[in-house]
Amino acid sequence: QLVSALHSLTRHVVYRGWTRAEDILALFPENFHQNLKNLLTKIILENVSAWRSEAQASQISLPRLVDVDWRVDIQTASDSISRMAVPTCLLQLKIQEDVALCGDNPVVSALTVELSKETLDTMLEGLGRIRDQLSAVANK
Amino acid sequence: SSQQFSALTEVLFRFLMEPKEVERFLTQLSDFATMNKISLGPLKNIVKSILLVPNGALKRNLSSEQVRADFIALGLSEEKASYFAEQWKVNSPTLTRLAVGQTLMINQLIDMEWKFGVTAGSSELEKVGSIFLQLKLVIKKGSQTENVYVELTLPQFYSFLHEMERVKTSLESFS
Numbered sequence: 001q002l003v004s005a006l007h008s009l010t011r012h013v014v015y016r017g018w019t020r021a022e023d024i025l026a027l028f029p030e031n032f033h034q035n036l037k038n039l040l041t042k043i044i045l046e047n048v049s050a051w052r053s054e055a056q057a058s059q060i061s062l063p064r065l066v067d068v069d070w071r072v073d074i075q076t077a078s079d080s081i082s083r084m085a086v087p088t089c090l091l092q093l094k095i096q097e098d099v100a101l102c103g104d105n106p107v108v109s110a111l112t113v114e115l116s117k118e119t120l121d122t123m124l125e126g127l128g129r130i131r132d133q134l135s136a137v138a139n140k
Numbered sequence: 141s142s143q144q145f146s147a148l149t150e151v152l153f154r155f156l157m158e159p160k161e162v163e164r165f166l167t168q169l170s171d172f173a174t175m176n177k178i179s180l181g182p183l184k185n186i187v188k189s190i191l192l193v194p195n196g197a198l199k200r201n202l203s204s205e206q207v208r209a210d211f212i213a214l215g216l217s218e219e220k221a222s223y224f225a226e227q228w229k230v231n232s233p234t235l236t237r238l239a240v241g242q243t244l245m246i247n248q249l250i251d252m253e254w255k256f257g258v259t260a261g262s263s264e265l266e267k268v269g270s271i272f273l274q275l276k277l278v279i280k281k282g283s284q285t286e287n288v289y290v291e292l293t294l295p296q297f298y299s300f301l302h303e304m305e306r307v308k309t310s311l312e313s314f315s
Contacts, residue, residue: 011264014264014265015264015265015266016266017265017266017267052265055262055264055265056262056265056268056270059259059262059263059264059265060262061272061291062274062289062290062291063289063290063291064290064291064292065290065291065292065296065300068299068300068303070303070307072307072310072311074314075243078239078240078242078243078244080199080239080240080242080243081198081199081201081236081239081240081243082199082200082201083201084236084240084243085314086240086243087310087311087314087315088245088311089307089310089311090246091249091307093288093290095290111247111277111279111288112246112247113247113248113249113277113279114245114246114247114248114249115248115249115307116245116248117311117312117315119248119249120304120307120308120311121308122252123249123252123304124301124304124305126252126254127297127300127301127304128301130254130256130273130297131297131298131301133256134256134271134294134297137271
């Protein structure tokens with residue numbers, strides 16, 4: 001019962017995002033033991049930001065990008081043409097399924113995509129537009 | 141006659157440049173047949189054999205002299221062979237590009253869509269205010285397309301952009 005009560009208390013503090021001692025102290029009932037109240041508040045305050053980050057990291061989301069690797073190949077021949085020198089890019093994205101669903105066993109899948117130079121240019125154009133839109137939002 | 145030959149060559153090259161326009165090619169062939177009072181069947185067979193030469197030439201990266209020599213070896217008159225070789229020289233860059241474009245690609249990226257927004261709150265945190273970016277990548281797997289959804293944080297996005305710019309520099313140094 002004690003553990004459950006502590007759990008509710010910490011969850012509540014994290015949920016409300018309180019960072020000041022007064023807000024947390026106000027939660028305790030009036031006749032609560034003074035030193036215990038202060039000790040608990042101190043411990044909670046120390047951990048609140050770590051708990052918040054963890055909650056944010058484990059919130060529901062679409063599959064998340066975990067890692068990006070790439071390599072550039074030069075294609076020298078194919079069945080339709082015996083001699084060529086075409087650079088292409090292989091991009092590998094490591095994607096982790098919804099953290100909330102996986103719990104302790106994260107499911108990470110690797111997606112390998114082939115990009116021609118034209119595709120890469122178009123993609124960079126799109127990424128550039130995202131960056132511009134992001135800075136426009138940030139500057140508002 | 142040489143006029144008929146050049147008209148036929150034109151039809152052939154137009155088809156080679158746009159191999160998907162099969163119907164148009166067949167219509168033009170039958171028009172040619174009616175105009176010149178040849179029956180379509182034998183014309184189609186002749187055209188099939190003629191098309192073997194440019195396709196083989198493309199595979200083996202033949203020069204226009206070699207194409208001309210091939211045609212003469214097959215029994216075509218010198219004049220016609222030279223004309224065809226000329227047309228070949230003019231059109232081969234485009235044809236080569238088409239052939240390279242047909243090279244198989246694994247999991248080709250066809251399209252990318254995105255949206256970004258702000259996470260306002262969650263069941264664990266009342267007020268959040270963090271920015272997320274969601275990408276939808278459309279990938280061609282064999283003959284089907286697959287949609288892949290990925291979420292990135294802002295720092296991840298910037299490092300992804302940086303990596304892609306590095307790829308572009310690398311690709312450009314090899315072209």
